[in-house]
Amino acid sequence: MTSVLALHNRELLGTRGAGDRARAAATLRDVAGLAGVSVSTVSRVVSGTGYVAADTRRLVESAIEKLGYVPSGAARGLVARRTGMLGLCLPDMAPTADLLAPTRTGSGVEVITDDATAPDGSSWGGLYFGEVIRGAEYAAWQAGYALTVVVARPPQAEARIRDLAGRVDGLIVVAGTLPDKLLEHVTHRLPAVLVAGARPAGGYDHVGVENARGVQALVEHLVRTHGIHDVRYVAGHANSPDDSDRFRGFRAAMHAVALPTPREPALRGDFSRATGRRLARRLVADHRRGGVPLPGALVCVNDETALGFLDVFNAEGIDVPGDVVLTGFDGIDGGRTSSPRLTTVEQPMTDLGRLAVEILRACLADPKLPRQSIHVPVRVLLRESCGTH
Amino acid sequence: MTSVLALHNRELLGTRGAGDRARAAATLRDVAGLAGVSVSTVSRVVSGTGYVAADTRRLVESAIEKLGYVPSGAARGLVARRTGMLGLCLPDMAPTADLLAPTRTGSGVEVITDDATAPDGSSWGGLYFGEVIRGAEYAAWQAGYALTVVVARPPQAEARIRDLAGRVDGLIVVAGTLPDKLLEHVTHRLPAVLVAGARPAGGYDHVGVENARGVQALVEHLVRTHGIHDVRYVAGHANSPDDSDRFRGFRAAMHAVALPTPREPALRGDFSRATGRRLARRLVADHRRGGVPLPGALVCVNDETALGFLDVFNAEGIDVPGDVVLTGFDGIDGGRTSSPRLTTVEQPMTDLGRLAVEILRACLADPKLPRQSIHVPVRVLLRESCGTH
DNA sequence: TTGTACGCGTTATCAT
DNA sequence: ATGATAACGCGTACAA
Numbered sequence: 001m002t003s004v005l006a007l008h009n010r011e012l013l014g015t016r017g018a019g020d021r022a023r024a025a026a027t028l029r030d031v032a033g034l035a036g037v038s039v040s041t042v043s044r045v046v047s048g049t050g051y052v053a054a055d056t057r058r059l060v061e062s063a064i065e066k067l068g069y070v071p072s073g074a075a076r077g078l079v080a081r082r083t084g085m086l087g088l089c090l091p092d093m094a095p096t097a098d099l100l101a102p103t104r105t106g107s108g109v110e111v112i113t114d115d116a117t118a119p120d121g122s123s124w125g126g127l128y129f130g131e132v133i134r135g136a137e138y139a140a141w142q143a144g145y146a147l148t149v150v151v152a153r154p155p156q157a158e159a160r161i162r163d164l165a166g167r168v169d170g171l172i173v174v175a176g177t178l179p180d181k182l183l184e185h186v187t188h189r190l191p192a193v194l195v196a197g198a199r200p201a202g203g204y205d206h207v208g209v210e211n212a213r214g215v216q217a218l219v220e221h222l223v224r225t226h227g228i229h230d231v232r233y234v235a236g237h238a239n240s241p242d243d244s245d246r247f248r249g250f251r252a253a254m255h256a257v258a259l260p261t262p263r264e265p266a267l268r269g270d271f272s273r274a275t276g277r278r279l280a281r282r283l284v285a286d287h288r289r290g291g292v293p294l295p296g297a298l299v300c301v302n303d304e305t306a307l308g309f310l311d312v313f314n315a316e317g318i319d320v321p322g323d324v325v326l327t328g329f330d331g332i333d334g335g336r337t338s339s340p341r342l343t344t345v346e347q348p349m350t351d352l353g354r355l356a357v358e359i360l361r362a363c364l365a366d367p368k369l370p371r372q373s374i375h376v377p378v379r380v381l382l383r384e385s386c387g388t389h
Numbered sequence: 390m391t392s393v394l395a396l397h398n399r400e401l402l403g404t405r406g407a408g409d410r411a412r413a414a415a416t417l418r419d420v421a422g423l424a425g426v427s428v429s430t431v432s433r434v435v436s437g438t439g440y441v442a443a444d445t446r447r448l449v450e451s452a453i454e455k456l457g458y459v460p461s462g463a464a465r466g467l468v469a470r471r472t473g474m475l476g477l478c479l480p481d482m483a484p485t486a487d488l489l490a491p492t493r494t495g496s497g498v499e500v501i502t503d504d505a506t507a508p509d510g511s512s513w514g515g516l517y518f519g520e521v522i523r524g525a526e527y528a529a530w531q532a533g534y535a536l537t538v539v540v541a542r543p544p545q546a547e548a549r550i551r552d553l554a555g556r557v558d559g560l561i562v563v564a565g566t567l568p569d570k571l572l573e574h575v576t577h578r579l580p581a582v583l584v585a586g587a588r589p590a591g592g593y594d595h596v597g598v599e600n601a602r603g604v605q606a607l608v609e610h611l612v613r614t615h616g617i618h619d620v621r622y623v624a625g626h627a628n629s630p631d632d633s634d635r636f637r638g639f640r641a642a643m644h645a646v647a648l649p650t651p652r653e654p655a656l657r658g659d660f661s662r663a664t665g666r667r668l669a670r671r672l673v674a675d676h677r678r679g680g681v682p683l684p685g686a687l688v689c690v691n692d693e694t695a696l697g698f699l700d701v702f703n704a705e706g707i708d709v710p711g712d713v714v715l716t717g718f719d720g721i722d723g724g725r726t727s728s729p730r731l732t733t734v735e736q737p738m739t740d741l742g743r744l745a746v747e748i749l750r751a752c753l754a755d756p757k758l759p760r761q762s763i764h765v766p767v768r769v770l771l772r773e774s775c776g777t778h
Numbered sequence: 779t780t781g782t783a784c785g786c787g788t789t790a791t792c793a794t
Numbered sequence: 795a796t797g798a799t800a801a802c803g804c805g806t807a808c809a810a
Binding site for chain 1: 414462549763
Binding site: 027028029039040043046047049050071072074075076077078079080 | 802803804805806
């Protein structure tokens with residue numbers, strides 16, 4: 001365990017300054033004592049309810065100022081039965097290298113030449129979750145809530161999620177993050193909204209994405225507009241509902257254009273850029289050494305996977321879209337800045353967070369509201385990787 | 390106000406399912422009553438402390454299961470004087486269009502051709518804050534805390550920050566987010582760590598970045614290795630401490646290489662890509678129409694600003710680095726994927742969040758700890774935009 | 779206009 | 795091994 005005290009570049013400042021942390025926090029009683037009034041008067045001043053004489057108010061306010069009084073959220077929450085916080089549970093993502101590495105030491109500035117190696121994958125799942133957080137925080141603030149973000153990672157993930165559930169008024173859960181049993185348990189206490197994934201079985205509120213329709217529209221475009229017949233689907237994890245929805249859309253499209261409908265995805269990755277690269281290398285090897293022809297188009301389950309393919313294709317001199325057409329799903333930034341830019345199905349990720357908060361707010365206002373499942377529409381963005389331009 | 394009920398694509402599920410939200414949350418007493426034991430026993434089972442007979446434990450556990458009991462964080466926090474949460478205050482950023490727009494309606498999938506227009510700027514301040522959140526959340530989880538994220542935006546920003554301060558055990562404040570007075574007030578109750586910006590005056594804990602040294606090393610490289618003499622600094626907001634630190638580094642470098650040291654930045658923007666573009670357009674116009682020669686190099690206060698310049702230079706056929714060398718600061722993803730890639734000073738943004746949490750944890754463990762100010766080192770990343778390759 | 783007193787749900791201390 | 799009970803800090807009816 002690296003102690004903060006062991007850090008480089010550390011400067012000690014004076015041992016006192018604004019706010020003396022050693023002293024216990026002031027309470028209503030302390031303020032009342034200093035101002036010479038009762039606790040209820042202070043409470044009225046703080047909450048702005050009820051009648052308080054102007055003189056008394058000023059007296060109390062200066063006492064509050066002097067003591068640096070901040071009301072205890074725990075005590076307020078206890079009586080109000082409301083914490084003013086919403087929880088957002090994200091699935092465990094493998095921490096990227098920058099999180100695992102010890103903090104760099106030495107105060108000198110390193111000057112290094114940055115070779116064009118692409119990163120292993122982006123933070124927050126290619127920013128997908130970053131956008132969900134952003135949308136949720138924005139909507140939460142507007143609704144008068146703060147957002148507590150938690151990544152359900154071991155150890156003790158369950159215990160700590162339960163703990164969170166005791167400290168917030170509502171929960172947004174990215175699908176697949178919590179075991180069904182835990183989810184069912186905590187929903188006895190507070191409303192929960194599932195985000196992404198398939199529509200849940202248990203009668204939960206849900207905000208989903210038009211996975212199938214998006215892929216279907218994309219694939220139909222590839223076949224009808226570009227005349228590609230040999231279209232292959234590159235899957236993610238086998239048990240991902242998003243993946244199977246998208247594959248369902250793929251099959252629906254193939255069926256609609258009267259092409260052979262595969263039972264299984266042609267390739268299976270795991271949503272990561274690294275695995276996309278691995279699959280691509282095998283494809284290229286089979287092609288170069290085994291004489292296996294490249295497919296007409298690769299429809300990937302997500303952008304990260306597609307970008308992994310693109311890394312390898314670009315490195316190996318395989319032209320996209322000339323030799324093979326490549327598409328993704330999500331609309332992350334990396335697909336907009338790659339070359340060629342990636343044709344993809346864009347999902348409005350901030351909206352997922354926003355709508356989840358909206359639903360939560362409605363449930364909180366009226367607990368008897370029936371459960372609802374809404375779907376946010378997607379857009380197919382045609383860019384260079386499918387040869388449109 | 391758009392009601393959730395007005396949304397498209399909505400499906401109503403049954404009005405009951407897992408967890409009946411209409412019923413009030415179960416309490417310790419409810420569990421005790423159902424299990425036929427006292428509240429103390431239930432408390433012991435839940436917290437895992439003290440002796441409980443195996444039979445009794447099973448009895449209690451099944452009651453907990455049946456009622457979906459989740460301990461009240463408010464009540465726990467009240468007696469424990471600890472909430473297990475850390476707060477992260479981010480400065481108000483103008484919401485991007487996706488947050489302001491009403492949710493798209495209609496369930497059909499739009500298929501559109503995406504022209505290569507660059508976005509007005511990225512979410513979360515070019516992901517800067519996203520990375521800080523990521524680092525902070527990771528470290529917080531490891532330390533046993535959850536992270537509550539709040540953007541201090543009007544209205545009622547002050548009141549709500551004070552509210553937050555009453556609900557968390559410690560506060561991470563991105564510098565400049567809170568008025569000094571408020572910061573001083575809340576630090577009476579809990580420890581706060583400032584992140585980024587200049588070292589604060591008031592004796593706060595602080596995690597900063599080697600702004601000056603980073604820019605200095607970069608500029609010295611430009612002059613010494615590339616022989617550029619006409620180097621100009623493009624500033625951000627006039628009152629930003631990060632900006633003035635970086636400009637200080639710029640001046641130190643010019644002094645070190647015996648070049649004229651400017652008093653003021655050559656140009657002043659506001660950290661945004663859009664303003665970078667605006668400045669660039671004026672520069673190009675002066676050059677083309679006024680015959681003003683382009684500078685040898687533009688050293689921008691941050692990557693977003695530099696990318697704005699690059700947008701215009703690329704559009705106008707001005708070669709980077711051939712006609713003018715361009716550099717940034719931050720190391721955001723956009724500078725790694727632009728063409729040419731952007732030479733920059735990379736700051737380890739996740740480390741800012743991580744170290745802030747580390748300090749908070751130390752302060753929480755020992756409130757008498759002296760204040761400290763640490764600086765994370767930076768790296769100059771040489772890429773194509775300065776002509777290294 | 780101000781003060782008193784009770785309860786919110788939990789933990790901890792003490793008895794049993 | 796289990797139960798009774800007193801805080802914890804605040805809101806709020808109700809009394810003054």
